[in-house]
Amino acid sequence: xxLAIIGMNSIGIDLYLTLKKKCSRVYLIxxxxxxxxxxNQHAITLRKNDVNNIISIVNENIKxxxxxxxxxxxxxxxxxxxxxxxxxxxxxxxxYYGIDYAFYSKMRKKESYHGFLEKYGxxxxxxxxxxxxAGELEFPIICKYNGIGNENYKYKNKLIMTRAEFEKEITQxxxxxxxxxxxxxxxxxxxxxxxxxxxxxxxxxxIYVRQVGQYPKGxxxxxxxxxxxxxxxxxxxxNLLRAEAYSGFIEFEILRNEDNIVVIDINPRPWGWFYILNxxxxxxxxxxxxxxxxxxxxxxxxxxxxxxxxxxxxxxxxRSFGIVKHIRINQSLFNSLYFAGLFxxxxxxxxx
Numbered sequence: 001x002x003l004a005i006i007g008m009n010s011i012g013i014d015l016y017l018t019l020k021k022k023c024s025r026v027y028l029i030x031x032x033x034x035x036x037x038x039x040n041q042h043a044i045t046l047r048k049n050d051v052n053n054i055i056s057i058v059n060e061n062i063k064x065x066x067x068x069x070x071x072x073x074x075x076x077x078x079x080x081x082x083x084x085x086x087x088x089x090x091x092x093x094x095x096y097y098g099i100d101y102a103f104y105s106k107m108r109k110k111e112s113y114h115g116f117l118e119k120y121g122x123x124x125x126x127x128x129x130x131x132x133x134a135g136e137l138e139f140p141i142i143c144k145y146n147g148i149g150n151e152n153y154k155y156k157n158k159l160i161m162t163r164a165e166f167e168k169e170i171t172q173x174x175x176x177x178x179x180x181x182x183x184x185x186x187x188x189x190x191x192x193x194x195x196x197x198x199x200x201x202x203x204x205x206x207i208y209v210r211q212v213g214q215y216p217k218g219x220x221x222x223x224x225x226x227x228x229x230x231x232x233x234x235x236x237x238x239n240l241l242r243a244e245a246y247s248g249f250i251e252f253e254i255l256r257n258e259d260n261i262v263v264i265d266i267n268p269r270p271w272g273w274f275y276i277l278n279x280x281x282x283x284x285x286x287x288x289x290x291x292x293x294x295x296x297x298x299x300x301x302x303x304x305x306x307x308x309x310x311x312x313x314x315x316x317x318x319r320s321f322g323i324v325k326h327i328r329i330n331q332s333l334f335n336s337l338y339f340a341g342l343f344x345x346x347x348x349x350x351x352x
Contacts, residue, residue: 007075035342054079069249099248121236141159188257195249253265
């Protein structure tokens, strides 16, 4: 079985490191400036308008039986747009593990998104996709990428503290790609995530973690496995995934206090810290390459994943030294160093 990874930033690199020994050939697909494209193993570089024809490019270049993963939301949006525009999908030899169009549509339609999740007992924050609703907002609020309008993507999340900041933000050209969302104070809520690897709606591997320092920025730096899991919430997620017959990686980001759990984001793809599943499951590469359907766990708990590159930047810019006490030296350190090396290699190549 071959493997294709579309999107070769840090997540794509971690996926490559997870699966490279389990697949006969690995196709790396992405833009020229993505660090992982420097690995140069059967690289398929997307140039200019190629990003609008990813399905066609995959079908043309990959004829073997091949598992396909996408590693970021923008590429997912692009292939869904191509699917509708051209009425095409991947050839039968491509085994696509990710969100299908039916599920994608439910996720992207803001008018039905909240009701869709509520059907499974999952609560979501109040969201506003029109600046005309400004009078209803209580500051601070979150300005959040809405997952569409990828040409206007500037950042994932931004905390808007005042009405003056809000009024300035809504004049920006990129604002059509963003919604406004209720902010949950850190003193009242803590952030957790539940990540799964799923096959046909059945969860093969999962982990529940506490996020350290992510909210409201939306970018993971450090996660710690939690022993106590919210059973009702996890049952609800399982019901949703079975109903959608979902296959692939998916993460549910939540805010939680003693009385309430709020789903603030769903990432239907390998998420930023998915590599931690390699620390929990002895045979996770076999699960993700579909050479095994039987998970085998290590006998350890409280495992930690760290993005050392982001952590270093956070220490420098924010002086957030409290995060240091959670650090563990494990494969995530070497993955971060590998990413940094590829990033520098790409930068140097661009200058030559």
